[in-house]
Structure formats: structure tokens, C-alpha cells
Amino acid sequence: MRLTSRLLRRLGPRRLADERGAVAVLVAIMLVPLLGFAAIAVDVASLYADREQLRNAADAAALAVATDCAQGACGNPVATAVSALTANAGAADAAGATLRTPDVSVGGQTVTVTVSADQAHWFAPVLGIDSTRVTATATATWKAMSHGVAQLPLAISWCEYERQIAKYPLTSTVSRRLDWDLSWLSRCTGPKGGTTLGGHALTGTDSASVCRATSSVGQYIDISIWSSWLPNRCSASHLDSLIGSDLQIPVWDDVDGWLFGGYRAHVYGYALFHLTGYQLTYGEPAFYGYFTRAVVPASATSTTGSTPAANLGATSISLSPQG
Template sequence: MRRLTARLLRRLAPRRLAEERGATAVMTAMMLVPLLASGAIAVDVASYYSDRTQLQNAADAAALAVAVDCARGACGNTTATATALQSANASVADAFDATLRTPTVAVGTRRVDVTTAADAAHWFAPLLGRDSTRVTATSRATWAPTSGGTAKFPLVISWCEYVGQMQRDGNGNATIRVNATTELGSPDTCTGPDGVTPVRVGYAVTNGDGGNSACGTTSTIGGTVSQYTGMYTTSYRLPISCTDAYLASLVGTTVIVPIWDQVTGPEGSAQLRVYAYAAFYLEGYDYINRLDDPALVGRFSRAALPSSAATPATVSRTAPDLTTFDASYRGAYSVFLEPQG
């Protein structure tokens, strides 16, 4: 009886194994469909996020570009600007596999919001009935009065002088002589920006950063800058680091000019408190020899200083905006991206 059972089992074993192999093949075939679908979805999802990253870069670039224009006083055709920046940044090396749509732009008070969009085509999802997905990205750029920076030409001017220059020429054209003397017949003071406190008139050369090691002077609103001690005692009315070559390199650029609203200390070594920053487009400078008072020739303008950091140290939302005193006034503004999410 045992031999018969063993012989029977030996005969049935190959048949059972064949049946199991057949069942495995069926199960494998059944599982293959969802596995392939999952792989296809993974590819399309990866493509989606890649497209969105490029769109975000495009939105950031477009928002900054529009904000810079607005900070300078003329927003221009914001949609055209945003569209150009979107196209330039969302199709790098033809890697963007989506159809770009016209971006939307909303300009608010010292801010602009740009939303970029595209219809991203799928590679495998159409097999599941999904041909494309709308991808969007939004960025906000803000501009605010600059609250700190480096005056590449070491000059600080009185609030009185800035107002006087703008009243003399509404277009901002000016020649600023860098000395601390008052024009003959002009008053010694004017009413300060608070409408009450008298402010001394004049101009002053400032000590460069690190003494004579650098020509430019770094400052912040509310802080002070030091009058150049050699202004009246040396044969050169500027710090020695302000070489002719350095000054020539500034021509054709916009420099920030600190405006003081308070002076302490004796003339020649005074401390001047920075109230705000004007922006000055430098067309040239003039002096006959190093004993003369140099002059900056150019015009006051509106400057926009882009920054990639959100609310950088050079920006204060409460810093004085010169345009609040008069629409024709110009100042320096910093442009930056707001954090998202």
C-alpha cells in the first residue's frame, strides 16, 4: 500500500507544478498592468515637478523685472515684461515640455505678483485618460526705500540741499559741489523733514570705509557718517583712495547719496546723521586741481537695487520715502523677492 501511494504521488507532482506555473504567469500578467501604470505615473509626476521648478524660476525673474521698472517710476507694459522673462527662463535648453500661457501680473502698493502657467503634456498618463495638467507658479517682488548701502562717491548732502536742488530743477539735473560751505547770501539752515527741526545746509566729503583704504562710505539710516578730516588740511579734498581711475569708473552709473538731517561736532570732524538716500546718475565730475572742491555733475534719479534675499539688511519697510514729500522727488529703492508659502 505504501508503494502504491508513493508511486501515485510521483505521478501527480509534475502535473501540480505545471498548474502552479500557469497560475503564476497569470498573476504576473495581472500585476504587470498596475506596475507599468505606476511607473508611467512616476515619470509624469517627475516631469510635472521639473516643469514647475522652471515656472517658479520664470515667475521670480518676471516679478523682479517688473518691480525694478516700477521702483524706477515707470512700470511699463507689465504683461509684456513678464511674458519675455517667462519665455527666457522656462525653456532653458528646450527642456520645458509644456505649452506656456500668458502670465498674469497684479501691481499693488510697492509690490507686484506674477503668476506663470503652462499646460504640461504627459508621456504615459494619456493611457489612463489624462493628456495634460495645468502647472502654475506665483512670485511676489517688493520694493522699499533703501535703508543702508555704500556711497561709492564719498559724499553726504544736507536735506536742505536736496530739496533746494529739486526745487531748482524738477528734472533733477544738478551740479553738487563737495564742500561744507554755504553759498553766499543763502540761509544757514532750513526746516528739516519733520517740518519743525532746523537742519544745517551744506555738503561734506566723508571718510572712506577703513579710513583711506576705500573710497566709498557705507552707512545706514539713523546712523552717522564722519566728515573727512583732511577736507581742509590736505592738498587733496578727497580721501587718497579716490583715485582718478576710480572716479572715472563711476561715470555713467547711479550712485546713492546719503542725506543728513542732523550735524554734531565741529566743522572738519563733524558727525552727520543719515536720514534717507537719494540716487544720483553720475554724468561726470569736475575739478581743476586737487585743491579745488570737486563737483558731481548729473541728475537725481530713482534707483532700484535688486536683491535676491528676502527683506535684506539694505531694506526697511519704515525707511523714509522721499516721494511722500513731493511726487517729483527721487530716491534709492531696494527690490527683493518675498518668501513663498
């Protein structure tokens, strides 16, 4: 027993020294793959960051092209996409990613933009991987508005709208006094071939305290043929707040009702009138501006609905979810 303990005491330090050497060797051996995994983790994290940045850039590019097309000026969609991509993919570019020319496909009322970038790696080249291509795809759709909130309770006939844009095309940005061509009692041929009443009229409002009217394509809205005076709630301060904005105006294609029971107008679509000024006079106020084509913010309108909307210059755009 004493001999055994003496032998253990003699051999213990020597074994410890041997084990310390073995641990050092194992650490040296494992250091290479550990550093490799860490390096790959850094490169992978960079790829994920670049992909997220490219997703945002693809969304911006698709929206930019869709906005141009909705305004009737598709022009050069690739150049538009490149401009939006450059402006929104700065972080990926600064991180060493080389942006490539995007692929743009426009068909019908939809645009699909695929953007890509070659991300140079920091550590992966030791494994023979110099760079990885990252891609992202976004799709945007533009549609004529089928729902609207008019900040001015005014509606016009389809015939009146056609007369107005015949005199002043939607591409014109010259401000002018809005002079009506058709009287309320005039009759004209509507967009579907039937005869309808022309002219313009005030509409009902959402409540007695607001100067706005919400409506949808295919819906009948109340109109007034007796008074052209704006209600008191449509004050000068309210009109002042509308200057410089595009006002949604419901356009009707049919009117029903009778003299003492009131009239209703069938909403065919929406026009946009860019208001530059107004004049409150005795009777009907005078408005200055021009009919235009524009994209209304998504918060102000919706393109959903079972009734298709006519494209009268008022459109909205939406993004499809990315996969």
C-alpha cells in the same frame, strides 16, 4: 511508501507545467497596473519638474515687475511679467506645457505674480486625464534704501538734492558737470519743515585704507566742512572703476555740531548719481553724470531697519519666500 513516491514522480511534472501557466497569467494580469503605475510616475515626475521651473519663472517675473515699478515705470506689468515668464520657463514649455497669461497684482510697493501652465501628459490619458494645470506664485517688494555703502565719501543736503533734480529730473540721462547750487553756509528748509544747513560735504570713511563710507538712515555721520580734497585712498584708479556705476550719496536733513568740535549730518535717505566721468583739479574734483533712479543690488544694501527711508531714487527689491 513506494506507491506514494511513484505517484509524486508522475504528478510532479504535470503540476509544474500547470504552475508555469498560472505564473504567465498572473504576470499578464499584473503587467497592466504595473505599466500604469510606471506611466503615472513619469507624468508625476514631469509635473514636479514643471512646477520647479514655474517657480523660477514666477520669481523672475515678480522681480522684473518690481524693478520697473521701483524705477517709477510700472507701465504694463502684465507685459513685463509675460516677457520674463517666456524667457525663464523655456524648459517647461519645451516639455509640452502650455504657458498661460500670468495674473499680476500690484499694490503699494508689492507685486504678486501667479503663473500657470497646462502640462499635457504622456501616459495618463489612458486613465482619462489629458493634462494638469501647474501654478506658482511669487511676491516681490521694493523699498527705499535704509542702509548704504557709498564708494565715494560724499554727502549732500536735502535742499541741494531738490535743487539738482529740479534742474535735471531723474528721468534725464544727459551727462553734465555736477555744479552745486548751495554753499555750505546757506540755510534752507528741510523736508520736515525745520531749518538746516545746505550744500555738500565730504564724509568720514570706514577706515583709513578704504574710499568708502557705510551709513544708515537715521544715523549721524561725520562730515568735513574745511576740506573738499578727496583723501589719497580715493585714487584715480578707484574713481576709474566707478565710471558707469550708480553712486550712493547720503542725503542729510539736519546738521549738528560746532565749529571746533566737528559736524555731523543726519542721514535722511540716499540719492543715486550715475558717474560718467571726473576731473581731478586743484581743490575739489569735478564729477560728470546725472542723478537717477535705480535698483541697487541686494548685495550692496539692505532694506531692513526701524527707521523708514525716504524715496530719493535709490531702491532695492526682495522676494518673499514661496510657500
